[in-house]
Amino acid sequence: MAEVHIIGKILKVVDFSEPHLYIKWGLQSGKFDGIVSLPLAANRFFSEGNAWRQVQGEVQGQSPVSSHRLQSFSDFALPLDIHLSAAAVQGWPRLLVEVFAVNVLQKSWPIGYGFAHIPSTPGAHRLEINTWKVAPDGWWQHVRERFGGGGSALSKSDLLYSGEERYKLQTLSSGKVIVDLNLILRMFEVYGVELK
Numbered sequence: 001m002a003e004v005h006i007i008g009k010i011l012k013v014v015d016f017s018e019p020h021l022y023i024k025w026g027l028q029s030g031k032f033d034g035i036v037s038l039p040l041a042a043n044r045f046f047s048e049g050n051a052w053r054q055v056q057g058e059v060q061g062q063s064p065v066s067s068h069r070l071q072s073f074s075d076f077a078l079p080l081d082i083h084l085s086a087a088a089v090q091g092w093p094r095l096l097v098e099v100f101a102v103n104v105l106q107k108s109w110p111i112g113y114g115f116a117h118i119p120s121t122p123g124a125h126r127l128e129i130n131t132w133k134v135a136p137d138g139w140w141q142h143v144r145e146r147f148g149g150g151g152s153a154l155s156k157s158d159l160l161y162s163g164e165e166r167y168k169l170q171t172l173s174s175g176k177v178i179v180d181l182n183l184i185l186r187m188f189e190v191y192g193v194e195l196k
Helices: 038-043 140-146
Strands: 002-014 020-028 054-056 061-062 073-086 094-102 108-117 123-134 169-186
Touching: 002 020, 020 073, 073 169, 094 123, 094 169, 108 140
Parallel strands: none
Antiparallel strands: 002 073, 002 169, 020 061, 020 094, 054 073, 094 108, 108 123, 123 169
């Protein structure tokens, strides 16, 4: 089987106004229609009929809380080291991210959703994942979000990457997640796949 080694780190988030942030991330392959939160969707990375398999490493994770007061970015340097095997290129993996804010009462809420496909060429890559959040649907929701009471969350994780129902949502741009990846691709040429 062909192999993909993903080595890198979730470097930082930029352009978020909240001072205390953490990230949940997951690697996802193929199509998944579950109505679950992101970490559970990542658990289903290897659903039945999927051509991708996990050899080593974690396909989901969460960072510790990073605090910033004066800058408009938070550093994470969260390591990624994943080894996958593939019987086909269909369902090429994508990295799903959720950025959460935490207030002084330790209550957290999502302030950014985003995804990026893992590049299909070997070498070093920097991904800038633009994130969005669900827009407040009234003045009370806006006041609650503004003063640290939390915002709206997605009920279906596939809304992150599927446009089928996302058009019904009103969203706001929220910030970026910066990811540095180094990819090693092996044995794709044996199966007639040429990746440059």
